[in-house]
Amino acid sequence: MIEFSDVGLHYGDGPDILKNLNFTIEHGSFHFLTGPSGSGKTSLLRLLFLSLKPTRGHIDMFGTDTTSLRGERLLDMRRRIGIVFQDFRLLDHLTTFENVALPLRVLGEREENYRANVEELLDWVGLGERMEARPELLSGGEKQRAAIARAVISKPDILLADEPTGNVDPLLAERLLHLFAELNRMGTTIVIATHELAMLDKFSFPRMRLADAEVTIHD
């Protein structure tokens, strides 16, 4: 599904942030991406999200070499990838419903066609009663659940999450990880970058460990 071949990355004339990355992420898999702060987790996620191009090597996604993707084809590829950030990145002037529905709205879909799906998803993530609330009125956990709902509403093939539990308490963090596990059980491929190793012990998913700019995968 996603294959990294001899991928390397550096910014400008700086040292390698990532080097010799060779790994495959299979369809329907779940990986934790771990490593100390500054090890390049976010850079690797950006490569996976195609918002960065590798300095060398190739990234093959869904059977397409992404190296030369531009314009509309790059956009189409990105639409197959959902992403969740530590700081939620919800739009403050939109309600929870509008934030979650945004990926469908930008594709030109009409609200009457997606309304039921969005409401159903919000019910599923426990925000059924908070649809009309704006982000400022939501707790950290509610914001992150809204951000996850927004990332999966358009049914992406892969969901990336950058420190999704960084701004919530441990109990809520565990609940969020169970939510990701549930999404994975329903078929979504998931990669979660995190440095909270203690939390990961409760889950048996493989770990991609970044250290010294290289990645090793531990089942």
Added chain:
Amino acid sequence: MTDGAESRQRPSRRAPAPVVPGASVAGRTLMLLIAIMTFLSCVTLGAVVLIQKSALGWSAEVGRELTIQIRPMDGEDMKANLRTAVALAEATPGIGRAHALTDEESRALLQPWLGSDVDLTALDIPRLVVVEIADPRDLDLSMLEKSITTVPGASLDTHAAWRQELNVMAGTMVVSGLLVLALILVATILAVIFATRGTMASSREIVDVLHFIGAANAYIAGEFQHRFLRIGLTGGLIGGLAALAFFLATGAIVSTVLPARSSAQIAVLFGGFALGIDGVIGILAVVPVVAGLTALTSRLTVGRFLSQIS
């Protein structure tokens, strides 16, 4: 994901909020700026329309008449010469009617220059024959010029020099007005460019979110364009309506507040500040032009911004 969700009844939702928020301090400032620019554009355009209409009116008025001037000459019978001049004029093809101004009417013409204290009865002043043209196409001016030479002391004034000067002056003012209008529109475009850049900088988070949820640059540019179109239309309408109110108020002030004599003089110059339906349409047409310019300028600026950050 379906447990119990489908059976629950939701209240109907209001229309979704715009992706790019409409109300902001920068937006209100830009709206005020566009209102002022539109007001200035409309006032300039209205002034151009007034000048052009008045110039056309003056030119047509002056062009419908000729004047035969007969200077007093020793041994000549002025009354007989006036009758001859009237007869010769009326015999010319294209002339409707001709009449000699009376002695009193001729003196009255001099009064504004010489004042009412001067006794003009002692002066032997030239007399005038006003010739009204019935149909300019049939007018045989050379025949009239030739025949009038038989009247001693007579000369023909076609007012051509006046009309030419009038047209040059009016033309200069119209071109100057249009130049000012163009400069105002350029200033508006520049203001919109700066405002758009400021808005884009402050909306960077929205742009980033739209990018990572899969929005195309064209969609993002369209959303910002809608916002700026709304601002442009609202500001333009405020400015355009204010300009119409300005012309109505000025017309009312000229006709009611100013003394009758001043009012009459201004009416002679500007036709009573009457823009006419074409003037009003012209002013109202400035509103969509300004709004369209605002939307187009913002779209181009946003497009450039997005291509820079992509």
